[in-house]
Amino acid sequence: MTRWWISALQLAELFVSSMVHLLYGFYIFSTAVAGDLLQALSDLIFKPNLSNTGLKEEDSKKTTSVDDLPPIVLVHGIFGFGKGRLGGLSYFAGAEKKDDRVLVPDLGSLTSIYDRARELFYYLKGGQVDYGEEHSKTYGHSQFGRVYEKGHYPEWDEDHPIHFVGHSAGGQVVRVLQQMLADKAFAGYENTSPNWVLSITSLSGAFNGTTRTYIDGMQPEDGKSLKPICLLQYCRIGVILYDWFDIPFLKDYYNFGFDHFNMSRKEIGIWGLVNCLMGKSGPFTTGDWILPDLTLQGSIRLNSHIQTFPDTYYFSYATKRTRQVMGVTIPSGLLGIHPLLFIRVLQMSQWRHPSDVTPPYKGYRDEDWWDNDGALNTISMTHPRLPIEHPSRLVVNDSDCQPLEPGIWYYKIVEGDHILFIINRERAGVQFDLIYDNIFERCRKHAFRKNPTLPNQVHQ
Template sequence: MEKLRKKVGIILLSLTMLLAIYPQSYALASTKSYRASSTSNNNYPIVMVHGLLGWGNTELFGLNYWGGFSSLRDYLTNEGYTVYTPTVGSITSNWDRACELYAYLKGGTVDYGEAHSKKYGHERYGRTYPGVYKSLGEAASDGSINKVHLIGHSMGGQTIRLMTQLLEQGSEDEIAATPSGNISELFKGGHSWVSSVTTLCTPNDGSPTANKLSEILPNVQQFVASLGAQAGIVDSSNPCFDYRLDQWGLRKEKGESFKDYTQKVNSSNLWNKTKDFSLWDLTPEGSKAFNSWVSAQKDVYYFSLACQDTHEDSSTKYQVPDANMNPLFLSSSKYIGSCVTNNDG
């Protein structure tokens, strides 16, 4: 089992790295230079949020999620833009990731919400961040409000949509469950702090692959969660890849023995079939539930960029992979291409 976990871990990380390196390196190499201008309508910071099994910038042996062996963040910074590439939970739910993104920007301790944390059985508070953009939402010198442009890749697109929803509309459940003096600003609503939301290759209506995996591997949630937690046995002071499962009690503390850490992992609520998890959010059913309350805000510009590396097969009329597709994506591509209105064939 241990060998199997290591093999699966290598495959998952390889998939993520390849997805990060090839498309984005190509985009970086082919992008024209558009230097930020002082005459533009705004100079709001750009916040780029990674997807499933992703990372912020160079945590993984110096490899850039945004750009691969080159840094898209550095490229844009050199062109005069302010760019942030936060690291949020790699396999956790969009709700938890949105709360972490908010704390990363504004600073302070992550608050997952009184109602939410009780409902799903994890800690209410997470890590503490210094805040890279503490003036977010405050008045600028010209009287305008400091805002951000949000860009999300894959699952990151759902995450930024959710944070925008919470900022603007708040959470009735959190307001009802939390004393007024103890609630995060994220849940209060009324905050028009986002200028634009751009989703890149985001499964906004879910992925048939996630649904199929749930049918084939009923315990896939527990397996992936265990994989991430077990990877945390790397020295927590300098992990090469951090799954950020602190709210589930899965952070390896300094001096903690492997035996004690393993017992903590095995007794966690994450082993239950929770819907507070990435895999549920990415299924068509989970995304339908997500879209039922996460909507487009009237004062925010929305952009969605899709990608396609398939073509129609003349005999089956299914979408099949193009010749240049990375071999690691062939199986999932063929399955997705054979789906019609979320049904096989």
């Protein structure tokens, strides 16, 4: 009986991993990260005695002992997952083991930047996720979502701020959350401020959108709707079916995050499924999902309401896997690019905005967007640029930004593809440890607003 149950569980895990493989293949990580993901999942399922973090035993030792310092929160990107999903696989390839106080929240993997920012707040403070009455009515989903009986950092406030590290769309999620804190956008929390965020570090951050969205099916005319036949249409259908079948243990294993849209067969029945597939209801119809936020137009809409705050430290790593040869942008060789991501780098390096469509902003030039990492354009990852450029400073050596000044986006160009920082540490090699060690050291030694009030201290 026990053997039968284990076999069934392994079969279910392989089914979900195959589903994720398929959907990953349709967008940002392409089949490249899917291959890394399946390899890691196979190790998890069939080699249970091996570490699933990708870190060697000596690497897993804590570099610091900082239980009394602000937590570092790692925020995943599109199609990502937090702690506890996919059988315990680490999205950040075990980087969270480098420090004693790291949190890895599980947010919606395909939900909008707005919805994910709301989820992140309640994950930390605790309580039931409140997406806001007006927003929920506008986009046709429930106002309330998951309940966190106890927040993962309930003492979070201006005296107990947090360091955030976001990969891909995760970087933009943290920026939106910080603006919400500044706007006091959470009911019942009138004392929030942008100073609740001590630092933001972005890994291949999606600050200004990506031309990849248009290649995969978003309409360049509006940056909101999908082309009738495209890769993203297959992704849309797969996600709707996955949520409609609503198999509990599969949803626990991996969840796209659309529970608040109530697309389960138990809620909407067969005709509700038909309506979702026909584009009459659901997140893909109202536009409350991640892809519209990742178009150039969507990023401009978001950025027009987001500030860079004077008391927060900002740092970004922008990845690039292209080079110039006789004025032509091409992939920077076969080595260093995941074989299955190579075609994406090539496609983006040749992107041309349709001549009969109005450019997304004044001064747009195709050539500015040709350098890329297979998922995002390098120009998009350095710092917020659209619709206005935020203060920034290029960093060649890490010592160039010491002492670190708040209110400035320090950015560094890194030779790597979009999945350099995640899933498969072995492929990234020494560079993985160097980058994450620098991030954690910067958070612990250089990004202080003042002598911090320790979480276990009582105000006098």
